[in-house]
Amino acid sequence: VKAYNEDFYVLRQSGCVHAEKPFLFLIFGNDAALLEDTGVARREPAANGEKTVPTAPVVMDLIAQWAARKGRAPVPLTVIHSHAHGDHVAGDAQFQAMGVRVIAPTPAAIQDATGIKNWPNDIGQIDLGGRIVDVIPFPGHNEASIALYDRLTGILLTGDSLYPGLLSVVQPDLATFTASTQRLAAFVREQPVAHVLGTHIEQKNQPYLDYGRGTVYQPDESGLALSRAHVFELNEAFLAMNGTLKTFAAPQFTIVPRGAATASR
Amino acid sequence: MDLIAKWAKKKNRAPMPLVVIHSHSHGDHTAGDAQFKTLPNVQFVAATPADVQRAAGIKNWPSDIGQIDLGQRVIDVIPIPGHDVASIALYDRRTGNLMTGDSLYPGRLYVPEAEIATYAASAKRLVDFVATRPVAQVLGAHIEQGRRPYFDYPRGTTYQPDEHVLQLTRAHVFELHEARWFRGRRRRHSHPTSRRPTGLACSPASCRRGGRAAGPTASKSQRGR
Numbered sequence: 110v111k112a113y114n115e116d117f118y119v120l121r122q123s124g125c126v127h128a129e130k131p132f133l134f135l136i137f138g139n140d141a142a143l144l145e146d147t148g149v150a151r152r153e154p155a156a157n158g159e160k161t162v163p164t165a166p167v168v169m170d171l172i173a174q175w176a177a178r179k180g181r182a183p184v185p186l187t188v189i190h191s192h193a194h195g196d197h198v199a200g201d202a203q204f205q206a207m208g209v210r211v212i213a214p215t216p217a218a219i220q221d222a223t224g225i226k227n228w229p230n231d232i233g234q235i236d237l238g239g240r241i242v243d244v245i246p247f248p249g250h251n252e253a254s255i256a257l258y259d260r261l262t263g264i265l266l267t268g269d270s271l272y273p274g275l276l277s278v279v280q281p282d283l284a285t286f287t288a289s290t291q292r293l294a295a296f297v298r299e300q301p302v303a304h305v306l307g308t309h310i311e312q313k314n315q316p317y318l319d320y321g322r323g324t325v326y327q328p329d330e331s332g333l334a335l336s337r338a339h340v341f342e343l344n345e346a347f348l349a350m351n352g353t354l355k356t357f358a359a360p361q362f363t364i365v366p367r368g369a370a371t372a373s374r
Numbered sequence: 375m376d377l378i379a380k381w382a383k384k385k386n387r388a389p390m391p392l393v394v395i396h397s398h399s400h401g402d403h404t405a406g407d408a409q410f411k412t413l414p415n416v417q418f419v420a421a422t423p424a425d426v427q428r429a430a431g432i433k434n435w436p437s438d439i440g441q442i443d444l445g446q447r448v449i450d451v452i453p454i455p456g457h458d459v460a461s462i463a464l465y466d467r468r469t470g471n472l473m474t475g476d477s478l479y480p481g482r483l484y485v486p487e488a489e490i491a492t493y494a495a496s497a498k499r500l501v502d503f504v505a506t507r508p509v510a511q512v513l514g515a516h517i518e519q520g521r522r523p524y525f526d527y528p529r530g531t532t533y534q535p536d537e538h539v540l541q542l543t544r545a546h547v548f549e550l551h552e553a554r555w556f557r558g559r560r561r562r563h564s565h566p567t568s569r570r571p572t573g574l575a576c577s578p579a580s581c582r583r584g585g586r587a588a589g590p591t592a593s594k595s596q597r598g599r
Binding site: 263294298303304316317335336337338339341342344349358359360 | 470505508510511522544545546548549551577578
């Protein structure tokens with residue numbers, strides 16, 4: 110758990126727990142808190158017979174600490190997902206068991222919850238009380254992929270669609286992904302963007318080098334933060350493909366074509 | 375020259391001739407020229423399009439790309455007029471480093487109003503160049519940006535304890551090219567209620583300033599650097 114500031118937390122599940130090592134994000138407004146992703150839920154491998162990854166207690170504890178520090182009652186939590194893949198949603202049940210509102214990782218549920226009329230062209234909002242988070246449909250990596258833009262910090266959360274590592278795309282979704290990236294480029298053209306934060310790191314700290322997928326120990330990995338510039342770089346990369354998916358290495362990320370059968374994250 | 379002597383000694387060979395070229399012609403990048411011009415074994419390329427064309431074999435300025443061959447190490451010379459008529463970028467094929475001078479660095483990028491179209495065209499050619507090449511780092515000729523996005527030190531700051539690192543990335547070349555979108559925004563920002571100085575288009579790692587803006591900060595006085 111790392112506090113970006115007192116109202117914005119970056120959480121990561123350790124490589125000792127699961128090789129995906131996904132990131133989760135917790136954002137506080139005056140009236141509500143928003144968690145993006147619930148991560149993996151099962152340790153692989155199990156440690157001392159312990160299989161469960163207790164994510165919900167950690168998050169609820171953060172909320173309690175936040176409330177105590179502010180001298181106020183805890184705020185209700187809403188869970189939303191960067192996309193529907195297992196390593197980002199597996200902890201949902203833990204939160205549901207605690208009565209937390211979990212927005213299902215489907216376009217329809219996201220539309221309902223954030224007031225998106227036309228998927229994927231419209232942008233929705235979640236109002237946390239004095240803090241609006243924009244919800245930008247970003248289908249491509251997954252049909253329910255979204256980007257979140259926190260207007261208060263200018264941080265853009267891009268899930269598995271853009272992060273320092275291996276971005277997996279399947280050929281049938283290339284056109285959708287390209288269109289999504291164009292919409293995101295149009296969005297950041299008009300907005301200040303402090304950081305672009307995705308949900309994994311596979312990149313090394315040197316340009317064009319990465320750890321293979323599933324690496325547990327990454328002592329020399331890159332920072333999580335990409336920049337507004339990388340949205341444009343991703344957009345240009347997709348446009349240059351002209352409809353034919355191929356591997357493309359940029360200094361801080363690589364687009365990796367994957368077979369539809371294996372692309373479940 | 376001492377570095378060259380040391381390099382030769384470390385390699386156990388004779389020192390080699392030096393070529394001097396310039397990111398552009400402004401004083402803070404060329405003022406040391408006189409010290410080099412008189413030295414033996416120095417090939418001096420003046421900071422003018424004509425001299426750069428001759429030295430790098432560029433037929434058509436600015437649309438062609440020239441080369442300087444150092445012996446098993448080719449440096450591409452890409453004309454990118456805009457900040458200055460003689461602005462170039464250098465691409466070292468060996469390391470993949472792209473040197474962009476004052477045209478792209480973490481700080482405030484100054485453009486005379488009359489040169490905005492030229493500068494935008496240069497940014498487009500730079501985009502086309504990096505589209506097909508690996509770029510390890512993008513290295514400019516100043517740092518004015520702070521480590522945090524959108525923050526910069528004022529011009530002429532001598533102590534910058536929390537400055538941005540020098541290197542930008544390939545992605546920032548695309549972002550610079552996208553800054554053409556700010557031209558419409560700039561007009562909007564010229565509205566009297568705008569608190570942002572007219573002509574200042576900011577990205578997290580750099581600001582682009584048009585010449586008409588902000589009077590003395592962006593007029594002729596800016597062209598001296």
